[in-house]
Amino acid sequence: MNIVVTGGAGFIGSNFIFHMLKTHKDYRIICFDKLTYAGNLSTLSKVMENPQFAFIRGDICDRKAVDELFQKEHPDIIVNFAAESHVDRSIEQPDIFLQTNVMGTVVLMDACRKYGITRYHQVSTDEVYGDLPLDRPDMLFTEQTPLHTSSPYSASKASADLMVMAYHRTYGLPVSISRCSNNYGPYHFPEKLIPLMIVNALHDKPLPVYGEGLNVRDWLYVEDHCKAIDMILHGQCNGEVYNIGGHNEMKNIDIVKLICKHLGKSEDLITYVTDRKGHDLRYAIDPSKITRDLGWCPETKFEDGIKKTIQWYLEHQEWWRDIISGEYQNYYKKMYENR
Ligand code: NAD
Ligand code: TYD
Secondary structure, eight states: EEEEEETTTSSHHHHHHHEEEEEEETTEEEEEEETTTTOGGGGGGTTTTTTTTEEOOOOEOHHHHHHHHHHHHOSEEEEEEOOOHHHHHHHHHHHHIIIIIIHHHOOOOOOOOHHSSHHHHHHHEEEGGGGOOTTTOOBBOOOOSSOOOHHHHHHHHHHHHHHHHHHHHHOOEEEEEEEEOOEESOOOOOOOOOHHHHHHHHOOOOOEEEEOOEEEEEEEEEHHHHHHHHHHHHHSSSTTEEEOSSSSSEEHHHHHHHHHHHHOOOGGGGEEEETTTTOOOOOOOHHHHHHHHOOOOOOOOOHHHHHHHHHHHOOOOOHHHHHHHHTTHHHHHHHTOOO
């Protein structure tokens, strides 16, 4: 079995590659990644010598490069993680989100039609459903919830999902889609909430909480997400959409306080800053379909996962110090100075 993992040098894609190499010893895994600011070859260094693994640098929007990938590697399955993934960046510069997230998906699926595959899997997000009110804990996103996006990021992901279902219905392409809640764990780029707060706290820098910190996200340990995708690839899931979530809703402020506590840092570092434009209030997933159909359940409790994650950042400082020493400094200044 040859599996192409696009975006495998990023956070979730790399964790997925590690999971697949560990659990399917007879599969060949090919990572296809453009190495944007979010992609890091150092993340994949521990598997580079593995004969089951290959890395190819390329852009999912580049038809010629994608054609060459299919001709060389003859993939059976494509798992598409490649994306622009940060909401704040999408508010600053929406066009690259449309290009990568929508056009890139179309280019990949065109190659799937041309060369034939057994499954195209789209890694999507719960953000395609928009947000839920803070005062209605009974309301959860199901696969039937209408797409109702807020940010350029979520609009681009929803557009891609619609194209995936269009290719399934129109051309009979074998597809599946997973819509997951917020992930956390090792190799998470420090522009996102949890790693940003860990890294800032370790430097005794202000911890910038948007608005009042009352927005709610449903956090899932990244390995649980990877296991769910593995199950979807191996199940009778052609044409199906699956929600994946941790049943673990938390307010942003509570997460930041927990990080302070674990690192022995003062909550005085917390600084309330201007809210994100159009900030989604609450995400919450009903994952009962994937539990019923495939037997998937989240395994890592948040209190364990967050401890493991913080420990990982403490033990892998060279990984994130390398990232924050470069272009990241300009990004941080632009987004947070005078906010
Ligand atoms: P990430 O930003 O950490 O990684 C994205 C990867 O894609 C990087 O390695 C980057 O180099 C690569 N990439 C970007 N543009 C590319 C292109 N044109 N061609 C090839 N490679 C390209 O993202 P992530 O957090 O790992 O998210 C992966 C996927 O999961 C995304 O599709 C995202 O929408 C989805 N998702 C993320 C979360 C989350 O909490 N992080 C939750 C649900 C869904
Ligand atoms: P983020 O990690 O960007 O994920 P998403 O927006 O896709 O859910 O943000 C998670 C939550 O944390 C979101 O409500 C915005 C908030 N947030 C902050 O309060 N401060 C920050 O510096 C960042 C990056 C996020």
